Amino acid sequence: MHISFFCKDDNASAWLDDLRAALPQAIVTPWQPGAALADLAVVWAPPQHMFDEQTKLRTIFNVGAGVDALMQLRLPPQALVVRLDDAGMAVQMAEYVCHAVSQYTRGFDRYQSAAHDANWVRRPPLNRAEFPVGIMGLGVLGQRVAQALQHFEYPVQGWSRTLKAISGVRCYAGPSQLAEFLASSRLLVCLLPLTPETKGILNLATLSQLQPNGYLINVARGAHLVEADLLALLDSGHLAGATLDVFRTEPLPPSHPFWRHPRIRVTPHISASTLPRQSMAQIVGKIQALARGEPVSAIVNPNHGY
Numbered sequence: 001m002h003i004s005f006f007c008k009d010d011n012a013s014a015w016l017d018d019l020r021a022a023l024p025q026a027i028v029t030p031w032q033p034g035a036a037l038a039d040l041a042v043v044w045a046p047p048q049h050m051f052d053e054q055t056k057l058r059t060i061f062n063v064g065a066g067v068d069a070l071m072q073l074r075l076p077p078q079a080l081v082v083r084l085d086d087a088g089m090a091v092q093m094a095e096y097v098c099h100a101v102s103q104y105t106r107g108f109d110r111y112q113s114a115a116h117d118a119n120w121v122r123r124p125p126l127n128r129a130e131f132p133v134g135i136m137g138l139g140v141l142g143q144r145v146a147q148a149l150q151h152f153e154y155p156v157q158g159w160s161r162t163l164k165a166i167s168g169v170r171c172y173a174g175p176s177q178l179a180e181f182l183a184s185s186r187l188l189v190c191l192l193p194l195t196p197e198t199k200g201i202l203n204l205a206t207l208s209q210l211q212p213n214g215y216l217i218n219v220a221r222g223a224h225l226v227e228a229d230l231l232a233l234l235d236s237g238h239l240a241g242a243t244l245d246v247f248r249t250e251p252l253p254p255s256h257p258f259w260r261h262p263r264i265r266v267t268p269h270i271s272a273s274t275l276p277r278q279s280m281a282q283i284v285g286k287i288q289a290l291a292r293g294e295p296v297s298a299i300v301n302p303n304h305g306y
């Protein structure tokens with residue numbers, strides 16, 4: 001078995017060492033132009049050039065949950081694409097979203113500015129019914145977020161391409177149920193895969209259907225959001241705040257208005273970081289399962305783009 005490895009990450013050499021240690025019978029080589037043909041590839045943010053040359057790949061493992069960048073490339077037509085599922089990301093995502101939600105619902109952002117002025121002001125207790133949370137995207141991460149929010153007894157609903165059944169979560173599906181889903185959400189969490197259908201889905205028309213004084217939490221991809229529309233809705237007061245972890249351009253340029261907007265919280269794409277050990281262990285487990293002829297989870301459907 002020959003594995004070609006390309007990961008655009010500072011720690012990539014440690015990942016390569018893990019892969020070699022776990023699969024001593026395999027030849028694992030970092031990809032470079034002109035490299036020998038491999039059967040499998042393990043990649044994050046690879047160049048097109050790699051797939052122009054690596055024409056014999058049977059399986060491509062993406063070291064990340066989102067495959068949008070990979071799906072822009074021309075891949076060998078026979079290659080199965082497998083993305084990470086969970087690998088330690090779901091718990092991080094649940095924690096991030098619950099933190100962002102409670103910042104708004106419990107008013108921690110306001111306590112912080114009050115504390116700055118040594119101002120002891122107690123806010124009335126939270127009425128959770130006033131903060132229904134809508135989750136767009138009910139994959140592994142979305143479901144874990146829904147579960148975490150349910151523990152804190154928020155009303156939770158979800159929207160996905162096809163209808164899901166999740167205990168305690170009101171589920172909506174497809175374009176025909178989007179308006180109803182939005183109108184019954186005050187906080188909107190975006191966890192959708194980025195595809196041609198979902199690009200720009202967070203826009204003036206959709207976000208203005210959220211309940212008044214709504215909040216956006218985008219932890220999926222920057223291209224889901226029409227940035228000017230978010231600014232307009234914050235300025236008009238329909239939206240009260242936004243927590244953004246992902247951006248159309250990353251790193252977010254220093255001059256970007258989101259940095260200094262008083263009602264936008266920016267984090268640098270850290271809501272759910274790829275954990276090298278867990279990720280490599282998952283990929284190794286799947287390589288071994290496929291070699292035994294067993295099925296693996298998180299195979300990308302090229303027609304859906306995720």
Ligand code: OXD
Nearest residue numbers: 063064065066272274
């Ligand atoms: C991912 C990411 O897709 O880190 O895994 O955004």
